[in-house]
Amino acid sequence: MAYPIDKIxxxxxxxxxxxxxKPLIYFDNSATTQKPKPVIERISDYYLYYNSNxxxxxxxxxxxxxxxxxxxxxxxxxxxxxxxxxxxxxxxGTTESINLLANCLLPWIGSGDEVxxxxxxxxxxxxxxxxxxxxxxxxxxxLPVDIQGNLDLDFLDKLLNTQTKLLAITHIxxxxxxxxxxxxxxxxxxxxxxxxxxxxxxGIAHTQVDISKLKADFYVFSGHKVYAPMGIGVLYGRKTWxxxxxxxxxxxxxxxxxxxxxxxxxxxxxxYEAGTPNVAGALGLETALRYVxxxxxxxxxxHEDRLLQKATEKLQxxxxxxxxxxxxxxxxxxxxxxNGIHPYDLDTLLNQMGIAVRTGHHCAQPxxxxxxxxxxxxASFGMYNTVEEVDIxxxxxxxxxxMLR
Ligand SMILES: *Cc1c(COP(=O)(O)O)cnc(C)c1O
Numbered sequence: 001m002a003y004p005i006d007k008i009x010x011x012x013x014x015x016x017x018x019x020x021x022k023p024l025i026y027f028d029n030s031a032t033t034q035k036p037k038p039v040i041e042r043i044s045d046y047y048l049y050y051n052s053n054x055x056x057x058x059x060x061x062x063x064x065x066x067x068x069x070x071x072x073x074x075x076x077x078x079x080x081x082x083x084x085x086x087x088x089x090x091x092x093g094t095t096e097s098i099n100l101l102a103n104c105l106l107p108w109i110g111s112g113d114e115v116x117x118x119x120x121x122x123x124x125x126x127x128x129x130x131x132x133x134x135x136x137x138x139x140x141x142x143l144p145v146d147i148q149g150n151l152d153l154d155f156l157d158k159l160l161n162t163q164t165k166l167l168a169i170t171h172i173x174x175x176x177x178x179x180x181x182x183x184x185x186x187x188x189x190x191x192x193x194x195x196x197x198x199x200x201x202x203g204i205a206h207t208q209v210d211i212s213k214l215k216a217d218f219y220v221f222s223g224h225k226v227y228a229p230m231g232i233g234v235l236y237g238r239k240t241w242x243x244x245x246x247x248x249x250x251x252x253x254x255x256x257x258x259x260x261x262x263x264x265x266x267x268x269x270x271x272y273e274a275g276t277p278n279v280a281g282a283l284g285l286e287t288a289l290r291y292v293x294x295x296x297x298x299x300x301x302x303h304e305d306r307l308l309q310k311a312t313e314k315l316q317x318x319x320x321x322x323x324x325x326x327x328x329x330x331x332x333x334x335x336x337x338x339n340g341i342h343p344y345d346l347d348t349l350l351n352q353m354g355i356a357v358r359t360g361h362h363c364a365q366p367x368x369x370x371x372x373x374x375x376x377x378x379a380s381f382g383m384y385n386t387v388e389e390v391d392i393x394x395x396x397x398x399x400x401x402x403m404l405r
Contacts, residue, residue: 003303008295008384011036015384022354025389030174030202030333030380031358032224035288039228042287046280054279055253055270069279072286073269079289080204080219081212082236086268089242090282093233094201095124097220098168100235100272101197102128104245105166111137114163116194118180119145119370120173123363125199129168143169145367149176149325156185160192167196171203175362175376176325177308177333179207183214190215195241201225205382206304206331208297217241223281227383228288232281235272242268249274292383300383304332307381307390314394318401324376335362335376338397341404343377349400350377355393 009015012034017024026034046068052061054069070085077085091097109115115129119142133140141159144152151169160167167189172179182203186196195217203209204221211219218241223232237245247254247265251274256264265271292300311334315321320339337343347359360375361368368375379393 003299004295005303005384005386008036009386011038011291012384013037019354019356020352025355025385025393027379027381027385027389027393028356028358029205029382029385030225030362030378032230033205033227033382034384035227035229035284036291038291039284039287043229043280043284046283051280053276065279069277069282072282075286075289076234079209079293080236081210083212084239087236087239087242089235089237089269089272090277091220091233091235092231092278093222093224094122094199094220095222095233097218097233097235098124098128098197098199100248101218101220101237102132103248104272106132106136107246109133109136109138109165112163113138113165114141114161115139116141116143116159116164116167116169118143118151118169120149120151120176120178120364120367121168121170122174122199122201123365124201125168125170125197126366129166138165139163142366145176145178145370147371149173149178149327149330151178151180151185153181153184153188157188157192160189160194164189164192164194167194168199169196170199170201171209172206172331172333173325173364173367174202174333174380175335175364175367175378176327177330177335178325178327179203179329179331181329182216186215202331202333206297206301211236223285223288226285226288227291228285229281232278232285234285239268242272247271247274251275253277295383301331303383304381304385307385307387308332308334310387311379311381311390311394314390315397318398320401324371324373332381333378334380335378337373337376338401341401343375345404346377346397346400349403350393350396353392353396353400355396 050064052065054066074085197218198216200221205226219236224230254274324335343359
């Protein structure tokens, strides 16, 4: 069956507008994706017809909202093949999920211990570990990346040692597009008894995530990068871990019994969900994942691969073009710079032509410093982008380069 691009585009009204008199070309999907109508309708239905606080009410609306919220959790669990829905903690997003873990793992990491990350981490999966290590007098070690954007797996084995308390690594680089061989990485780490956290902010949008095969200890992602609303995200944690770790925030919902002397904590996953949760967000996330699933994540990634290949070929013909990130296994993220031209100038001209890309360090400053570049222009594709858009984009880049020379 042909990829249903027209049907998909109909579901995203935001795409059908003009920017600077030109049809919008939205190539900033690694920063956030647009939301299809069913997701927006799910959120508005919730507020129109059954908004109510969850878990605490006997009344009808509260029961309906609670049931919907827990069904969303179950759907997310099934979607990533988690064993139980209690392994799914709803958070605000990737950043909060990682901060939650950095807080809860604090007693697990002591003086002289090590946390291993990679050189291609987003600040979200770097700063929390750096701060934790500073606090605990532990050491943050960094697995290097080569100039193509591949991690050095032989070196990984050498870096892992008895002091290593956690490996925190991204599934897909939001700068280079590299799809890391995380299954293999997790196996190597587990052989040395080291638990693994995967930053799945990009992974969830471009690949099939199957926790039962990956065996990650923790896998985190944001809804908004996979066509769901902002302000909802997921921390998957293996049950044995979530049971063992202390709670994150304290307050309502996360308690078992409270007296002035003592508090017992609620069961999983509520132990980690203090306060009123983002119910509408969770429902939106369920609907977004269902939407992705009806098209099929493999069909989406195959479509995005075609766009990536075409864009790469066309850009390579531009004089002075340097593609940043040329790993063999790459998702639909295309970073580049052009010799002698500042990325921001290029971006400014592209915006004038109705094209939304992103420029800068993409929240991965150490990586950009390592590459010795001022930043990149990044085009990142989503399920609704078209080959025609890629053509227009490549011509626009060529034209902008000419104007700036
Ligand atoms: C976007 C992104 C994050 C941060 O996600 P938030 O939704 O801003 O919390 C972390 N890691 C990667 C790889 C990302 O692309």
